[in-house]
Each structure stands twice: as structure tokens, then as C-alpha cells.
Amino acid sequence: MQIKKILGILVVIMILAAFTPLVWAKSEDTVVITFDPDGSIDIDVNLSSWNFSIIYPGDWENSTGAAFTLYNNGSVPMTTEINTTAKTQEGNMFLNESGVAPGTDQYAIFIEDLEFPNYLNTSYRVFDTGLAPLDTKTFDICLLLGTNISANHSWQTTTIYFRGSIT
Numbered sequence: 001m002q003i004k005k006i007l008g009i010l011v012v013i014m015i016l017a018a019f020t021p022l023v024w025a026k027s028e029d030t031v032v033i034t035f036d037p038d039g040s041i042d043i044d045v046n047l048s049s050w051n052f053s054i055i056y057p058g059d060w061e062n063s064t065g066a067a068f069t070l071y072n073n074g075s076v077p078m079t080t081e082i083n084t085t086a087k088t089q090e091g092n093m094f095l096n097e098s099g100v101a102p103g104t105d106q107y108a109i110f111i112e113d114l115e116f117p118n119y120l121n122t123s124y125r126v127f128d129t130g131l132a133p134l135d136t137k138t139f140d141i142c143l144l145l146g147t148n149i150s151a152n153h154s155w156q157t158t159t160i161y162f163r164g165s166i167t
Contacts, residue, residue, distance in 0.1 A: 066138030
């Protein structure tokens, strides 16, 4: 009878031992995922230049008919920021950032037909948001010459800069 008790106890212990890890033990496992988010912005503007030709003091001149096209050749939506230089490359004319009544030897540049039409200044300013990948928008550039000029200046040029960033 003693042997039966010992065998019975051993069987109970073996059964408990078999189920104990499932009941009392904790188990944990992990999966490590690595990835590289790859979104690209590729901004392009076409036309790359515009000649307003002769412009008189106090006059507005506009490119018309959606003359310029902004392209997002990238893979993610793009915010477009634009700025310009503080003076012409010749150094004779100066940017009026407010666009309000440019003074002597001043000019103002206005971008229209984008989401936020506005005057250009020397700091980047948002003009459009959410241009979808592989999408385009057309726009025009307007130039306002101040009411006075100090001389018959030679041809003047200025550069407008476009910058795209992830929306």
C-alpha cells in the first residue's frame, strides 16, 4: 500500500509538473521591425525666366494666362515656400516687401493663383500647401514698379526662389 501511495504521489507531482509552466510561468517574445520612411520632395518650376520688357513708374505688369507651372515630382505632398532677393542683381532697385506704394527705385512682386497669393519678401513664406505627388499648379507673377525712379536704369533682374518641404 505504501508503494501505491508513493506511486500516486509521484503521478500527481508529474501531472502538476507537466501543467505548472502553463499555469504559473510567464512567457514573452518579440519581433523587431526596422524600416526607413522614404518620402521625397522634388520641386520644379517652368518657365525659368520672364521678361516684362519696358515698365513705367507706378505700373503693374503681369504674366497672364497661368504662365508658370509648379511641379511636385516627389512622392509625398509638398508645401511650397517662395522668397526673393532684397534688390536687383544690378543693385539699382530695391524690393518693397509690403507691396504698398513702392517708393523711389523700389519694386514689389506679387504671386497670384496659388493657395495663398501674396507679395514676396526676403524670407521664405508659404504660398501653397498640400500639392499632391506628381501634381501641378499654375500661377502668375506680377511686378509693380514704384511711382518714382531716380534714373533711367539699365535692365534689371531679380531672382525668385522656390522651396518645397513635406506637408
